[in-house]
Amino acid sequence: MAKHLYLHVPFCQSICYYCDFCHRLYDAATSDKWLGELAEEIKSQNIDKELSTIYIGGGTPTSLSYEQIIRLLSLLKEYTSKLEEYTIEANPENIDEKKIDIFKHFGINRVSLGVEAYQDRLLAMMNRHHNFEDVQKAVSILRLKGIHNISLDLLYSLPSQSLDDFKESLEAVVALDVPHISLYSLTIEEHSVFGQRGYKPLDEDLEADMYEMAVAYLENEGYIQYEIANFAKPGYYSKHNLAYWHYNDFYGLSLGASGKINNIRYDNTRNMQKYLRHEYRENIIELSKKDMMFEETMMSLRTIWGIDLKRFKLRYGEDFKEVYKKPLDRYPDAFISDDKYLRVKNRELLNTLLLAFLD
Ligand code: SF4
Structure with a gap:
């Protein structure tokens, strides 16, 4: 829910x-x-x-x-x-x-x-x-x-x-x-x-x-x-x-809306005729754990707080800094971290950094 x-x-x-x-x-x-x-x-x-x-x-x-x-x-x-x-x-x-x-x-x-x-x-x-x-x-x-x-x-x-x-x-x-x-x-x-x-x-x-x-x-x-x-x-x-941005679940209602519940993301149709025929869903995507970890990273790093490390561990049973050791080691000066959060120093570089996370 x-x-x-x-x-x-x-x-x-x-x-x-x-x-x-x-x-x-x-x-x-x-x-x-x-x-x-x-x-x-x-x-x-x-x-x-x-x-x-x-x-x-x-x-x-x-x-x-x-x-x-x-x-x-x-x-x-x-x-x-x-x-x-x-x-x-x-x-x-x-x-x-x-x-x-x-x-x-x-x-x-x-x-x-x-x-x-x-x-x-x-x-x-x-x-x-x-x-x-x-x-x-x-x-x-x-x-x-x-x-x-x-x-x-x-x-x-x-x-x-x-x-x-x-x-x-x-x-x-x-x-x-x-x-x-x-x-x-x-x-x-x-x-x-x-x-x-x-x-x-x-x-x-x-x-x-x-x-x-x-x-x-x-x-x-x-x-x-x-x-x-x-x-x-x-x-x-x-x-x-x-x-x-915290990658929480949300319902999406009506034409053109998207939603995400647990590991399922869906996009509703943008076609009014289909919608009126009760054909609501256009795409239903089952997300893997890897997809979700990356998407959560991508969304959370947009914010001033960055990744909530405890929440990440609770959701995926894995340590963020272990999962993403490679990109974190590759750009050692790009992040600030304490026990609770890890964030990007300069969010204008986010897209470049995310490419490394995607690898
Ligand atoms: S046409 Fe697009 S930008 Fe303009 S009011 Fe409608 S949704 Fe908004």
Whole structure:
């Protein structure tokens, strides 16, 4: 049994030009059918009633109508009595007081808003349908309604984005004094509109400069970089995302979601027709102990704590430093360790180090 659940809402009110996630344009009829099928999928799973975190992502959960959001949250109600964190993603242009009242009614206590950039020209280039005033308004209504655990996402390495543009975006979100900020570097996916239009990624050196500038700036502003792409004020680490990085089990519900229970990982179909025919699972993968040890290493080393050595021994019956003696000996200066944890000194080198673990 898992203590964490991710639910994917596959609808958006418009499609961003960089996006390759599992999404489709919102329409009332299909989303009604999807909700009906979601109820069936939930019934078919043996979900622990005492979950500790739920994360509703997308897509855009706030693209649903008021009635549909009520239907969606009602489906999860019986699993919420012991929740410590209940997050929903929202877009600034389609969150409003009434939707926030519904969130509050169902116990949602954390909202993650897709900001992406401060400048109207960059937002328009991405086909985002909000401006920074919408973000300011959304944050202020959330606070007025008592939701203070707010996370804002920004993108960097956007076509034509300068270092100053990105600094301006960071300053704008920091000025809102939210407790959590996530930064994602744009990848130009072949199937996205950007990919099809032949947009090229930014120069790698500029991308690295943006990241380094952001890390230094946010740390100076009191944010702790607790994971490679995530920054929080003390006490506001995302409990749900920590479950992924600690390699805990989690349920994945709906189109395009993934889950992991014990040594089984599964990916749900991204095809709506298949989903509506109850053909939920696209891939089911049985993980070997070696796979799981490596995946736990890969995920945990992303965090400031690194590998929890006792947890590793408890889960796999093996000593981390023995299993990975070769890569640890190969890069003796790359890690810091005590009895409890082993972490990477410079997380920017993580990918290179992980290759050695993979060997
Ligand atoms: S980035 Fe988010 S809002 Fe934009 S199309 Fe993708 S899932 Fe939808």
